[in-house]
Amino acid sequence: MTTLNRVAITGIGIISCLGCDVDSVSDALRQGRSGIVVDEERKSLGFRSALTGRIDGFDGKKVLSRKERKSMPEFAVQAYAASRQALDMAALDETLVRSEDTGLIFGCDSSCLAAIEQVDLLRERQETKSIGSGQIFRSMTSCVTMNLNTLLGTKGACWSLSSACSSGGHAIGQAADLIALGRQKRVICGGAQEINWQSMCSFDGLGAFSVREDEPSAASRPFSADRDGLVPSGGAAAVVLENYDDALQRGATILGEVVSYGFSSDGENLSVPSRGGLQRAMLQALQRANLQPQQIDYLCAHATSTPAGDVAEAENIKAVFGENSPLVSSLKSMTGHELWMSGAAQVVYCTLMARDGFIAANINFKEPDEAARGLRIVTQTLPHPPKTVLCNSAGFGGTNACLVLDFGESH
Template sequence: MYRVAITGVGIVSCLGNDLQTVGKALREGQSGIVADPQRLELGFRSSLTGRIANFDPSILSRKQRKSMPEFAVWSYATARDALAMAGLSAAAIDNDQTGLIYGCDSSCLAAIEQVDTLREKGETKAIGSGQIFRSMTSSITMNLNTLLQTKGACWSLSSACSSGGHAIGQSADLIRLGRQERMICGGAQEVNWQSMCSFDGLGAFSMRLEEPAAACRPFDADRDGLVPSGGAATVVLERYDLAEQRGAKIYGELLGYGFSSDGSQLSVPSDDGLYRAMKSALEQSGLSAGEIDYLCAHATSTPAGDAAEAANIRKLFGAQTPLVSSLKSMTGHELWMSGASQVVYSTIMAEQGFIAPNINYRQPSEATAGLNIIRETIPSGPKKVLCNSAGFGGTNSSLVLAFS
């Protein structure tokens, strides 16, 4: 089995579009959540959302963007940044040993746009040739494959809010087994009201409309729902020995990947599914639970979800849990990309020397008590990290990362 190195990361999120800006926001506990009044005008219960600001799509030409939804353009930007950080040239990835896997579970807006065009124009030929590629769930990987000219693995992975975590874990497995030498992997989520109607209809969102920055409260007794968000996150993984041979800076190592499914309900997580994924990831990593010093939690600020994750964490770690924070307290729930962005955020914190807090945490509920929640920024970086992500249908992903 080959070791797996992290040699580059890239991010577009509501906290910023580069590593320094995002790192500063994480360190200072700044929220990227805003209120969107248009949502209330349309009939939403909640106007809260993450917002991507100051992103320049002209990094690609209009012709190139024709087949790309907005989140695929964000994904290209993060892949470009991650590859630059890794020191990998276009020639270095133009081969069948370089692959792509991204987590994505919908391309809602593009599908709506083509239907609207048909209804408005009354003929299908008015829709345009780019829409078929924009509306496919595999839009990210098919477009990035064309732009980056990689010739190895190329597929998208769909598993709700664990999609990004599974994409990185599966990419690591391909390297570990010798099937690929390097992988460009991650996840993305569109940020628009069209993709959030049904979530809002379920009453899943926080109703703290007057205080957006305080709305997302993972593990807190007063949590009242998640805040939707999104963006794109990319991680470059390489065979550790080959990264060393070419003199690359190695930012971290992916030691373990665990997965599980609850096998029970569609929307209510179980009290052992995530535990089994975490246990599996630790077993592959060769670490004991006591060696994990930071747990980057999935917790989205929903009453049932946070309670279930807390129970799973206590089942694995017992009374002495590692430091825990859910960065969704600042970013909101980045849905399909969230498992991938956790790896990027953890790498940023390790490189910049801090651990970000779980903002808006005042006191635990009975169900979330006993976790070592970080209330203030820790002025030293994490060394051994466990990242959790979980999705509808009871699909769970856990990743173990190591930083020097």
């Protein structure tokens, strides 16, 4: 039987509507501070909902030169910034970064704005030569990893993973598997999501967004009976994973451990989650971690504040945990739904909670609906860290990713 390597978390980075550095984001999580606003431009354009997460204080010009940014949409620049934060925290020597033992995997499922911009240029100028070479790379779904690979000089695995709103979760899981199997010694991984209105107009047309524009910070209400839809958001999250023994040997600060990765697909519906798919992924993650359900003390839920999605997740959680629910919160109550990056962002948020000694609340929770009754929803910030965590993420098409994280005393 193959002996698997342990996988350490040694660095994290984040650009989100909660802040542009890990300390600001940790403070927002602790305080229960929302990053959701009303975007008046969306309203003037005819959006049903003008609500969105908003990233304040990020300036790509301070991160990369104009030439370097030429082939990068804003969310790819944010992914680079988050990765740099994570690498600085991990204190990885540049020779290790620029190694064939170092991989790069990000979850990303669209690059909408660049495609629109090049078509607009063609219509305006009636020629293609003025579009510019940068738009080729900006418009590709793999734009994050191809650009980061060039900038960071990594020489191992390099690809983007596309699986809707579970993309970030699958990217972290696949990166951990590569290390566990000995195929990479370290992987820079995460997720990125564009936050512009152009990428959200068709989603708005589905009627899935909350319309509580009178109080934006209270619009996202996962698991609450009075929820009326999700709020779109975005940014970038990055995690440095390493072979645990190698990290110990070089004296790295180990923030936690990715113990296991479970995955599944529903095989049923494009947009409506099933009553069994996420359950199978959770059980697989627990089995691979050699854990019983009662050993999970905190569950970071995918719950996006949609009527059908939250019900399905609540029922899947109950199917796994029965009457013994762990503490549960959906941090999308503060961030909105960060879509492609959300699974990776959850790993960053949980690592921050473990580092800084608290469990963040599911804010805006009033009363549970029937499906959520019995879940131990965290409604106030708790003054102790999570230790053994299950992170859920799910996406259109019924794709599910679950990660077990360990933040025990040994770290």
